[in-house]
Amino acid sequence: GIQVEQSPPDLILQEGANSTLRCNFSDSVNNLQWFHQNPWGQLINLFYIPSGTKQNGRLSATTVATERYSLLYISSSQTTDSGVYFCAPRDGTGNQFYFGTGTSLTVIP
Amino acid sequence: DTGVSQNPRHKITKRGQNVTFRCDPISEHNRLYWYRQTLGQGPEFLTYFQNEAQLEKSRLLSDRFSAERPKGSFSTLEIQRTEQGDSAMYLCASSLDGASPLHFGNGTRLTVT
Numbered sequence: 001g002i003q004v005e006q007s008p009p010d011l012i013l014q015e016g017a018n019s020t021l022r023c024n025f026s027d028s029v030n031n032l033q034w035f036h037q038n039p040w041g042q043l044i045n046l047f048y049i050p051s052g053t054k055q056n057g058r059l060s061a062t063t064v065a066t067e068r069y070s071l072l073y074i075s076s077s078q079t080t081d082s083g084v085y086f087c088a089p090r091d092g093t094g095n096q097f098y099f100g101t102g103t104s105l106t107v108i109p
Numbered sequence: 110d111t112g113v114s115q116n117p118r119h120k121i122t123k124r125g126q127n128v129t130f131r132c133d134p135i136s137e138h139n140r141l142y143w144y145r146q147t148l149g150q151g152p153e154f155l156t157y158f159q160n161e162a163q164l165e166k167s168r169l170l171s172d173r174f175s176a177e178r179p180k181g182s183f184s185t186l187e188i189q190r191t192e193q194g195d196s197a198m199y200l201c202a203s204s205l206d207g208a209s210p211l212h213f214g215n216g217t218r219l220t221v222t
Contacts, residue, residue: 004151033210041198041216043152048210086151094207095165097142099151 004100023087031090113214134203144200
């Protein structure tokens with residue numbers, strides 16, 4: 001299966017700060033999804049992004065599939081951004097999404 | 110679109126008992142996935158269905174685990190003779206097809222005492 005490495009593992013930010021989360025994966029993928037797991041455990045879709053850049057409000061994501069990485073940008077962070085961020089590349093067969101151990105983000109007021 | 114629904118939200122059981130979880134996917138979603146998540150880890154794939162057919166199973170899915178999706182609608186995950194190591198969050202997700210994003214339910218948290 002695909003190995004997924006996310007960095008940094010933990011991040012503490014002051015409210016209003018910007019951050020970049022990185023996801024490296026070990027093999028070619030046919031798509032990739034970013035999730036936010038809130039403190040109640042719910043996994044919320046952020047982006048479904050095989051390549052290129054997408055933006056949604058304060059968040060944007062870039063995937064460079066040929067170099068096997070994806071980045072998630074969070075600007076003007078808010079306390080509600082706290083939680084764990086997972087990237088999940090989808091393998092070439094399209095049958096499985098593989099998860100890393102995530103980046104745990106804490107935004108302090 | 111009411112989202113993916115999982116029941117129960119929490120289950121506490123004694124070691125050796127059998128438990129069954131239910132997942133109702135988003136209507137018209139052909140694919141249904143089961144994942145397991147333990148503390149501090151990302152979700153781990155267990156199995157997935159394309160309509161009613163179970164097409165792939167992880168090695169994590171021992172013979173004590175069985176999943177079904179009769180008629181290609183809701184799915185059940187049964188664990189027989191539970192062990193303390195089965196304690197985890199069991200997550201269900203669905204997608205429209207093999208080229209569409211996953212949508213997760215809220216999960217069922219299992220505690221085996």
